[in-house]
Amino acid sequence: MSWTDERVELLKKMWTEGQSASQIAKELGGVTRNAVIGKVHRLGLSNRAGGAPVAEAKPAPKPEPAAKPAPAAKAARPAPAPQPEPEPAPAPEPVAAAPAPTPARKQIIPAGQPLPPQPSTNEISPEALAKVSEIEKKAKRLTLMELTERTCKWPVGDPATDDFWFCGLPVQQGKPYCEAHVGVAFQPMSSRRDRRR
DNA sequence: CCCTGATTCGC
DNA sequence: GCGAATCAGG
Numbered sequence: 001m002s003w004t005d006e007r008v009e010l011l012k013k014m015w016t017e018g019q020s021a022s023q024i025a026k027e028l029g030g031v032t033r034n035a036v037i038g039k040v041h042r043l044g045l046s047n048r049a050g051g052a053p054v055a056e057a058k059p060a061p062k063p064e065p066a067a068k069p070a071p072a073a074k075a076a077r078p079a080p081a082p083q084p085e086p087e088p089a090p091a092p093e094p095v096a097a098a099p100a101p102t103p104a105r106k107q108i109i110p111a112g113q114p115l116p117p118q119p120s121t122n123e124i125s126p127e128a129l130a131k132v133s134e135i136e137k138k139a140k141r142l143t144l145m146e147l148t149e150r151t152c153k154w155p156v157g158d159p160a161t162d163d164f165w166f167c168g169l170p171v172q173q174g175k176p177y178c179e180a181h182v183g184v185a186f187q188p189m190s191s192r193r194d195r196r197r
Numbered sequence: 198c199c200c201t202g203a204t205t206c207g208c
Numbered sequence: 209g210c211g212a213a214t215c216a217g218g
Contacts, residue, residue: 003209020201035211037202042209046203149198173199173218 001030003039015040128183135180140168152178154185 001007007028014024021040022033040046136156140146142165147153152167153176169178177185 022201032211033202034213038204038209038211041203171199 001028008039008043011036011039012043012045015045125183128180131180132184135169135178136167138169139165141165142168152176152181154178154181 003011010028011024014027015021015036019027020033021036025031025033025036028036139156140151141156142151144166146168147166150171152169152171154167155164156167157164167178167181169180171177172179172182175182175185
């Protein structure tokens with residue numbers, strides 16, 4: 001594969017949109033993320049901020065005097081959509097691990113893993129729950145043996161019945177669960193604000 | 198561990 | 209110019 005105009009264009013577009021190099025590489029096909037990054041650099045667009053200062057904590061970010069020379073006519077930098085960081089960044093609550101508040105039953109679960117609580121007596125954000133029931137439709141419904149380091153290990157159903165399986169969706173980096181299940185597994189640790197002493 | 202981008206350097 | 213290998217974080 002070579003860097004045809006079209007491919008370069010797509011590269012530019014995606015890079016500008018904030019896509020990661022690996023995503024771009026996947027999209028383009030035939031190249032690795034390294035190739036993409038290398039190209040990005042050669043194109044001189046390593047900085048995604050097209051003029052939108054992100055106010056970095058740099059002491060001297062632009063030692064450039066006020067007067068911007070503005071290179072003659074042609075070499076004009078359009079910088080049309082200076083979208084700084086179109087990052088939704090949900091993160092409603094700072095994670096506060098509340099892993100296993102499930103004293104309900106004491107059944108033995110296969111691998112002896114510290115499995116999560118079944119959302120029952122917990123007050124989990126409706127959104128998170130909705131998200132879960134939503135993704136559980138798409139769940140891979142893996143068996144214990146099918147689980148890998150990269151599959152969501154959230155159990156669904158009763159281990160004592162046939163109707164038991166593991167989510168199996170791609171885990172969220174680090175965590176043992178997929179994004180949706182991480183959402184219900186790690187509670188913000190609230191719901192008990194009876195602070196009234 | 199997984200991921201990210203940044204750099205280097207032989208090709 | 210290209211991109212794998214490597215580096216440096218998160």
